Amino acid sequence: QILDTVSPSNFPALNPEVIDKTFRENGANFVSGANNLADDLLRLIDGRPPAGAERFRPGIEVAITPGEVIFKNELIELIRYAPMTGTVKEEPILITPAWIMKYYILDLSPQNSLVRYLVQSGYTVFCISWRNPSSDQSGLSLDDYRRLGVMAALDEVGKATGSSRIHGVGYCLGGTLLSIAASAMARDGDHRFASLSLFAAQVDFEEPGELGLFMDESQITLLEDMMWVEGTLDQRRMAGAFQMLRSQDLIWSR
Incomplete structure (x- = not known):
């Protein structure tokens, strides 16, 4: 990070691309850059999303795999994505994303959507969507997230599919929480997880x-x-x- 602050590319007089563009645009690039900086600062002060966020609308540009909410409580909504094949895999998949991310982190576009790939492969996929917490939920603990999040979702997946074996997928903090839940389940003799896959998830701190x-x-x-x-x-x-x-x-x- 310190080296980035003194990188030559971050100084206009030392960046050949900036110099070339300045000559081609007669300095207009500095005017547009200043306007962009002012817009970024105003958005930051007002608490608005960064520029360009309006081009990523759920259900239109992102999160376009069809799904439906089948369960909700005070902490989560559980979304079900139906398989797109004639033959359906017996064991469903439960995705647990981090609660600091949007539920569609693994369903950004058809080209890189894990959710779409799985339903096109015959799996019934479920995904947890975490509710934004309010100040009156400040007393929630990590165990509440395990109990009201992962465990509640597992119960509903079992009810919806009738399957006693479920594949768990965890992303980032969701993977950390999923590993905690899996450990507690193993301790208690609960063997519903058929497998556990963790993406960018830390389990050893x-x-x-x-x-x-x-x-x-x-x-x-x-x-x-x-x-x-x-x-x-x-x-x-x-x-x-x-x-x-x-x-x-x-x-x-x-």
Whole structure:
């Protein structure tokens, strides 16, 4: 991240692409760049989505695999995607995304949708959609997410399909939660998981990687104090951590 701040490409006078474009546009690129910066800052202050977000509308540009909500409680909605084949696989799949992401993270477009691939392969797919928490839900624990999220979804998948064996798929924090749920189920003799697949999910926090550079006891204490006052952790603070991890893509290239 420090090297990115002094990268020659981030200085107009040292970036050959910027120099070339400046000559071709007679400096108009700096005017449009300043306007884009002003727009980004205003959106940040107003709490509006970043520029271009309107081009990713659920059900139109993203999340276009047909599905229906079959269950909801105070924490989740459970979406069912019906198989697109004449022959249906006996064992369904339950996808658990992170609660800091949209449910359609694995259904972004037909070209890269895991959900669409699975239903076209004959699987009945279920996906958890986490509700945005409010301040009155600040007392929810990780075990509440396990109980009201994964376990409640598993119960409903079993009811909907009649299957006693379910394949679990977890993405990011959803995979972490899924591994916790699977461990508790194994302890209790609950063998409903036929398999467990984790994508970008951490289960061993001894070596957190680059994220550990931004986290220490003082940072955790600060975040806990903020959540005590506000009831939730603001999305902008979480986004800041991801921006620092990929600063070249999410900060400097903008």
